[in-house]
Amino acid sequence: MLEPGRLSRPIRLEQIDAYRWRIPRDEHRGMRVDGIVFADERLIAPLRTDPALEQVANVATLPGIVGASLAMPDVHWGYGFPVGGVAAMRADRGVVSPGGIGFDINCGVRLLRSGLVAAEIRPRLEPLADALFAAIPSGVGARTGQRLALRDLDEVMCKGARWAVERGFGWSSDLDRTEERGEMVGASPADISHRAHERGADQLGTLGSGNHFIEVQVVDRVLEPSAAMALGLDVGAVTVMIHCGSRGLGHQVCTDHLTSMDTAAARAGIVLPDRQLACAPLGSPEANAYLAAMAAAANFAWANRQLIGQAVRAAFRRVLGTPAERLGLELVYDLSHNVAKIEQHHVAGQPIVLCVHRKGATRAFPPGHPDVPAEYRAVGQPVLIPGDMGRCSYVAVGAPGAMELTFGSSCHGAGRSLSRHAAVRLLRGVDVARQLGAQGIVVRAERRDLLAEEASPAYKDVEAVVEVSANAGLIRPVARLRPLIVVKG
Amino acid sequence: MTTSPPTRRRPRRPVPPRLADVRPPDSRGHELVPHTADVGLLARAGDLAGLFEEAAAAFSELTADLTEDVPSGDRATESVTLCAHDLISLAFNWLNELVTVSELRRSAVTGARVECVDVAAEGAGTRLVATIDLVPFDGAAARRHTSVKSATFYRLSVRQFESGWQMTAYLDV
Numbered sequence: 001m002l003e004p005g006r007l008s009r010p011i012r013l014e015q016i017d018a019y020r021w022r023i024p025r026d027e028h029r030g031m032r033v034d035g036i037v038f039a040d041e042r043l044i045a046p047l048r049t050d051p052a053l054e055q056v057a058n059v060a061t062l063p064g065i066v067g068a069s070l071a072m073p074d075v076h077w078g079y080g081f082p083v084g085g086v087a088a089m090r091a092d093r094g095v096v097s098p099g100g101i102g103f104d105i106n107c108g109v110r111l112l113r114s115g116l117v118a119a120e121i122r123p124r125l126e127p128l129a130d131a132l133f134a135a136i137p138s139g140v141g142a143r144t145g146q147r148l149a150l151r152d153l154d155e156v157m158c159k160g161a162r163w164a165v166e167r168g169f170g171w172s173s174d175l176d177r178t179e180e181r182g183e184m185v186g187a188s189p190a191d192i193s194h195r196a197h198e199r200g201a202d203q204l205g206t207l208g209s210g211n212h213f214i215e216v217q218v219v220d221r222v223l224e225p226s227a228a229m230a231l232g233l234d235v236g237a238v239t240v241m242i243h244c245g246s247r248g249l250g251h252q253v254c255t256d257h258l259t260s261m262d263t264a265a266a267r268a269g270i271v272l273p274d275r276q277l278a279c280a281p282l283g284s285p286e287a288n289a290y291l292a293a294m295a296a297a298a299n300f301a302w303a304n305r306q307l308i309g310q311a312v313r314a315a316f317r318r319v320l321g322t323p324a325e326r327l328g329l330e331l332v333y334d335l336s337h338n339v340a341k342i343e344q345h346h347v348a349g350q351p352i353v354l355c356v357h358r359k360g361a362t363r364a365f366p367p368g369h370p371d372v373p374a375e376y377r378a379v380g381q382p383v384l385i386p387g388d389m390g391r392c393s394y395v396a397v398g399a400p401g402a403m404e405l406t407f408g409s410s411c412h413g414a415g416r417s418l419s420r421h422a423a424v425r426l427l428r429g430v431d432v433a434r435q436l437g438a439q440g441i442v443v444r445a446e447r448r449d450l451l452a453e454e455a456s457p458a459y460k461d462v463e464a465v466v467e468v469s470a471n472a473g474l475i476r477p478v479a480r481l482r483p484l485i486v487v488k489g
Numbered sequence: 490m491t492t493s494p495p496t497r498r499r500p501r502r503p504v505p506p507r508l509a510d511v512r513p514p515d516s517r518g519h520e521l522v523p524h525t526a527d528v529g530l531l532a533r534a535g536d537l538a539g540l541f542e543e544a545a546a547a548f549s550e551l552t553a554d555l556t557e558d559v560p561s562g563d564r565a566t567e568s569v570t571l572c573a574h575d576l577i578s579l580a581f582n583w584l585n586e587l588v589t590v591s592e593l594r595r596s597a598v599t600g601a602r603v604e605c606v607d608v609a610a611e612g613a614g615t616r617l618v619a620t621i622d623l624v625p626f627d628g629a630a631a632r633r634h635t636s637v638k639s640a641t642f643y644r645l646s647v648r649q650f651e652s653g654w655q656m657t658a659y660l661d662v
Binding site: 077083102104143195198199209251254259276417419421489 | 523
């Protein structure tokens with residue numbers, strides 16, 4: 001293998017303060033606004049020569065972009081947009097770009113809490129891991145073995161998580177604690193291709209592969225007791241985190257619409273530094289069709305995580321012999337970190353309607369925001385931040401700074417620091433499962449080599465990412481979670 | 490011309506080549522290229538048909554572990570005809586065809602035979618006719634490896650050199 005790429009031209013970086021760096025607007029690059037990277041000295045150092053900065057600059061060239069092209073502290077090299085990128089476009093004269101959402105539309109995170117403490121499940125970790133691994137199809141091309149009829153699939157894409165709850169796969173309170181209530185409005189299955197239907201028909205309720213996972217965790221530290229109480233998190237309590245998205249259906253939606261956007265951008269005379277940034281003016285037929293298809297795929301993803309969440313409850317019931325209701329396996333929150341949304345924000349004191357693209361970035365609305373579930377409104381929207389399978393993850397809540405600086409957004413995880421190839425090379429000869437076992441973490445994976453690709457050294461230190469996000473005023477950390485069981489696709 | 494006094498410098502780490510700087514050798518071949526989140530591929534061949542076959546071979550290497558001998562009864566094929574307005578889009582469509590066929594047929598792509606790649610006059614479109622070779626994942630001959638969500642347009646290039654053609658592409662995994 002050749003080594004990774006590098007910047008085509010050096011990117012100028014100016015430090016704004018301890019947690020922000022500016023990529024000044026460069027007219028030669030066609031930048032319409034600055035780029036802003038949220039990082040401290042530790043996180044910015046490896047980024048200086050990383051193509052992610054070039055991607056931040058490229059996003060700044062898109063028509064209608066407002067404020068700045070933003071990079072969250074977990075930013076890393078992606079395609080088109082960087083992973084960890086946020087861009088807000090004016091609804092009246094901006095664009096929507098499928099590359100600013102990504103192929104895995106509404107990839108996101110769901111967190112369940114429980115009334116269990118770690119000591120109660122430690123003797124049962126092995127059978128619990130087996131039960132989770134058996135109950136939730138994972139791995140490349142995972143399928144349920146049950147194929148949804150076209151009409152049912154269309155209903156899933158319209159109703160999202162509600163479709164699953166109506167069929168007994170979950171509780172009505174789950175919907176109250178899901179972003180958009182798990183049902184994005186404006187979804188149109190008519191804008192979904194036959195091929196996308198085919199790819200999605202038997203993948204509902206599957207985890208997939210790569211960085212998708214289910215973790216059983218324990219709350220090992222509470223950082224803000226009042227918010228932790230509101231979220232039902234206590235030291236020693238067992239939680240379950242699920243990370244997955246819209247599977248082949250979402251991937252195909254992005255693929256299909258990129259092609260039409262490629263043509264639309266050329267027709268609109270939009271000059272792009274990267275064809276993966278293909279876009280269409282908001283309000284155009286191509287943009288409307290994409291947003292309707294994106295909403296449909298997002299709803300598929302919410303139904304997917306709803307089904308997986310319910311399968312987790314069933315696995316706990318089978319292994320522990322107690323119904324999920326009595327185990328207190330309630331949803332804390334379910335969020336998307338790959339989506340575009342039409343939102344109202346204030347820019348220079350004026351209200352403005354924007355299309356906010358978050359690719360590998362989490363919405364982080366502060367206390368009092370009407371879109372935060374009523375029961376959490378006093379503390380802010382939960383922000384779920386997976387770390388890596390050997391260290392920890394975080395639960396935070398949105399802070400007022402996010403509305404001022406990032407259109408209500410924050411980091412979505414630790415962010416990769418090594419390619420899969422480099423991680424495998426680094427860990428050659430290392431038994432990752434055994435290492436994790438020595439830490440008391442039980443692992444189940446479809447492929448053993450995936451564990452090396454996804455091991456801790458492949459990721460940035462999530463503690464550093466959370467610290468920068470908090471110090472920049474985007475979030476308030478609430479609790480730290482340590483893994484007990486890791487299930488990988 | 491002036492010379493600077495010698496200074497003590499840390500030895501420079503070798504700078505990896507950029508894909509675009511790599512002059513394609515005369516021989517056919519392919520390589521996988523690391524990317525922080527995803528995976529790149531580099532293919533080269535003397536003609537366009539060979540280039541698209543090499544891209545399929547790279548895809549196969551990334552997505553499947555194959556045994557040396559595949560029983561003939563396990564083999565299957567899928568015939569495809571693709572059109573696009575330019576070569577870049579044709580490469581995008583070709584790689585995504587491999588992704589989708591592999592997923593829907595639950596089969597490893599073991600290679601492809603490209604009958605023709607027609608490049609019409611500038612702007613008039615391109616066309617590819619090919620047969621994709623497959624082996625089912627549920628048998629002993631093929632194990633799933635890396636999952637590919639989609640090919641991307643990011644740094645996607647199809648370039649002609651004196652000695653042949655070169656494709657670079659990044660896949661979302």
